Amino acid sequence: MSNLAVLPIVIPLIAGVIVALFPKKRKAARIFSQILTIISTLVAAWVLYYVQQNGTVILEAGNWSAPYGIVLVADLLSMTLVLTTNIIALACVFYAPKSLSEKQEAFYFYTFYFLLISGVSGAFITGDLFNLFVFFEVLLMASYGLIVLGGERIQLRESMKYVLINLFSSMLFVTTIAFLYSVVGTVNMAQIAERIGEVEQTGILTTIGILLFFVFGTKAALFPLYYWLPKPYITPNPVVSALFGALLTKVGIYSLLRVFSLIFVHNRDITHEFFVWVAALTLIFGAIGALSTNNIKMVIAYNIIPAVGFMLLGIGVYNATGFTGTIYYLVNDMFIKAALFLLAGAIAYLVGTSDLRKMRGLLHQYPLLGWMFFIAALVLAGIPPFSGFIGKLVLLQGAVEADHIVVAIIGLGSSLLILLSVIRIFVRGFWGEKDETIIADKKAARGFAWPIAFLLFFTVLLGVGAEWFYPSIESIGDYLMNPDEYIQSVLKE
Amino acid sequence: MEIVMSILAGILFTTGIYNLLQKQMLRIVIGTALISHGAHLFILTMGQLKTGAPPVLEDGISNYTDPLPQALILTSIVISFGVTSLLLVLAYRTSKVNGTDNMDKLRGNEDDE
Numbered sequence: 001m002s003n004l005a006v007l008p009i010v011i012p013l014i015a016g017v018i019v020a021l022f023p024k025k026r027k028a029a030r031i032f033s034q035i036l037t038i039i040s041t042l043v044a045a046w047v048l049y050y051v052q053q054n055g056t057v058i059l060e061a062g063n064w065s066a067p068y069g070i071v072l073v074a075d076l077l078s079m080t081l082v083l084t085t086n087i088i089a090l091a092c093v094f095y096a097p098k099s100l101s102e103k104q105e106a107f108y109f110y111t112f113y114f115l116l117i118s119g120v121s122g123a124f125i126t127g128d129l130f131n132l133f134v135f136f137e138v139l140l141m142a143s144y145g146l147i148v149l150g151g152e153r154i155q156l157r158e159s160m161k162y163v164l165i166n167l168f169s170s171m172l173f174v175t176t177i178a179f180l181y182s183v184v185g186t187v188n189m190a191q192i193a194e195r196i197g198e199v200e201q202t203g204i205l206t207t208i209g210i211l212l213f214f215v216f217g218t219k220a221a222l223f224p225l226y227y228w229l230p231k232p233y234i235t236p237n238p239v240v241s242a243l244f245g246a247l248l249t250k251v252g253i254y255s256l257l258r259v260f261s262l263i264f265v266h267n268r269d270i271t272h273e274f275f276v277w278v279a280a281l282t283l284i285f286g287a288i289g290a291l292s293t294n295n296i297k298m299v300i301a302y303n304i305i306p307a308v309g310f311m312l313l314g315i316g317v318y319n320a321t322g323f324t325g326t327i328y329y330l331v332n333d334m335f336i337k338a339a340l341f342l343l344a345g346a347i348a349y350l351v352g353t354s355d356l357r358k359m360r361g362l363l364h365q366y367p368l369l370g371w372m373f374f375i376a377a378l379v380l381a382g383i384p385p386f387s388g389f390i391g392k393l394v395l396l397q398g399a400v401e402a403d404h405i406v407v408a409i410i411g412l413g414s415s416l417l418i419l420l421s422v423i424r425i426f427v428r429g430f431w432g433e434k435d436e437t438i439i440a441d442k443k444a445a446r447g448f449a450w451p452i453a454f455l456l457f458f459t460v461l462l463g464v465g466a467e468w469f470y471p472s473i474e475s476i477g478d479y480l481m482n483p484d485e486y487i488q489s490v491l492k493e
Numbered sequence: 494m495e496i497v498m499s500i501l502a503g504i505l506f507t508t509g510i511y512n513l514l515q516k517q518m519l520r521i522v523i524g525t526a527l528i529s530h531g532a533h534l535f536i537l538t539m540g541q542l543k544t545g546a547p548p549v550l551e552d553g554i555s556n557y558t559d560p561l562p563q564a565l566i567l568t569s570i571v572i573s574f575g576v577t578s579l580l581l582v583l584a585y586r587t588s589k590v591n592g593t594d595n596m597d598k599l600r601g602n603e604d605d606e
Contacts, residue, residue, distance in 0.1 A: 130565055133569075134572070153591055156586055159583065160584065164521065164525070168513065171525075171531075174535075175531075177536075178538075181536070
């Protein structure tokens with residue numbers, strides 16, 4: 001049964017290889033990808049259920065015991081995120097045929113898509129730092145392919161910057177692993193954690209921790225390192241934007257969560273205190289960025305940044321409540337960012353522009369999209385009864401428990417600015433007099449609406465049905481506070 | 494020996510970052526190549542450079558060099574090969590389509606405002 005842990009990586013990988021064989025048969029590729037994504041989602045759900053019933057599943061690749069071989073660790077946290085990833089992928093794969101051009105679909109979109117999912121799932125499941133680097137590269141390579149697919153002028157220009165910043169941070173990651181290897185002599189996360197616990201995290205180890213923070217902070221777009229994010233994220237096709245916005249930065253946050261709840265936890269006055277203030281600055285600058293532009297896609301892209309700030313705040317306060325809030329908010333934010341990017345893409349496609357000043361009265365033509373955008377805006381800002389509310393509430397409760405009241409207030413204030421930035425799109429774009437020049441394309445709008453409604457259903461479910469999900473997410477929070485459990489389940493002492 | 498190698502890796506990093514901050518696209522690509530050389534040299538150095546036989550099992554040898562960093566480097570080298578070749582093609586296409594290889598001129602704002 002331990003082979004279960006590898007299924008979420010292997011199924012998309014094989015599917016990606018198979019779909020590469022018949023790229024020109026677009027219809028077959030489409031149906032094949034949809035079926036395979038459904039299968040992979042069901043498998044992920046089943047593995048999550050299995051883990052919930054029987055505890056963490058550890059797969060030692062090739063029967064080499066823990067510190068010597070590569071281990072895959074499917075615990076509750078990683079499987080929750082893998083399932084979320086698969087659900088988002090499901091919505092995206094059904095949205096893709098409507099928004100992709102014929103050429104983009106024929107030139108290996110589905111292969112890149114499956115490799116991206118495989119890389120993201122792998123990064124969530126792996127228990128080895130160098131293997132994490134490799135899975136980062138798998139998902140980044142796929143994302144390079146996706147971002148430049150189509151080869152428009154603006155895409156080429158922005159992907160150049162995207163590739164450069166990611167290449168640099170990957171090289172920094174390798175250097176940091178080299179440092180860590182020279183100090184502790186292993187790359188297995190559980191064993192690193194154990195050894196660092198033994199030597200009580202000396203100064204050099206804290207330095208390495210901060211270096212790792214910079215690496216993952218670049219991937220996750222935290223305060224001084226977010227400058228690369230907004231533009232490359234809005235240039236590709238909306239499906240690609242949705243996949244990026246929902247998954248890529250969240251892999252960075254997951255890595256921070258893992259590393260700073262498991263490995264570098266002994267010198268929190270320096271590391272975790274620092275995170276709280278970085279989180280506060282991320283919140284402020286992200287919210288200001290979202291207000292600074294009239295491009296609806298850009299507004300959504302900037303909104304990734306304060307969300308990441310909230311999650312970092314939960315890591316920084318370091319208590320079980322904070323972790324619980326972070327995970328709840330993380331799952332909610334993956335859904336809502338994907339839904340918002342798909343919505344913005346649909347609006348831009350139907351109206352023919354993403355400039356807010358050129359659209360008005362869209363509610364007359366597209367009532368369904370309009371109200372879905374309204375719900376999405378409320379979820380993003382954290383209005384009850386939707387899921388954003390519960391995540392933020394628990395997070396800020398964690399921050400207050402840890403006496404970070406100023407940062408909690410900054411969090412609340414930035415929520416207001418976030419609400420303003422998205423509701424501005426609703427008020428200016430959807431309200432107002434009917435614009436007679438737009439002829440409603442009802443069929444296209446319906447096609448776009450289904451996958452978005454599917455994602456919004458989950459954000460509402462996570463909010464209204466919080467009582468069903470909260471206990472298991474709370475148990476993840478407790479689990480993260482107690483790294484010994486992870487270490488023992490991997491190293492089997 | 495580690496000291497010399499560390500300084501060398503440091504020099505590679507410095508020159509790499511200097512090139513990364515240039516305007517011309519090809520210089521930037523060269524900068525990334527230098528940085529990855531620095532990183533790979535660094536892994537080798539950090540695995541410690543004790544003298545020993547190459548890590549291939551043979552009779553009568555008891556002292557081998559550390560095999561793990563070599564495996565890590567090999568992985569990292571092929572990955573950076575892949576990325577560098579992509580980057581070169583990307584730089585070629587970008588300069589062709591946009592008509593310039595100067596990063597300063599690749600700012601453009603046609604999509605916002």
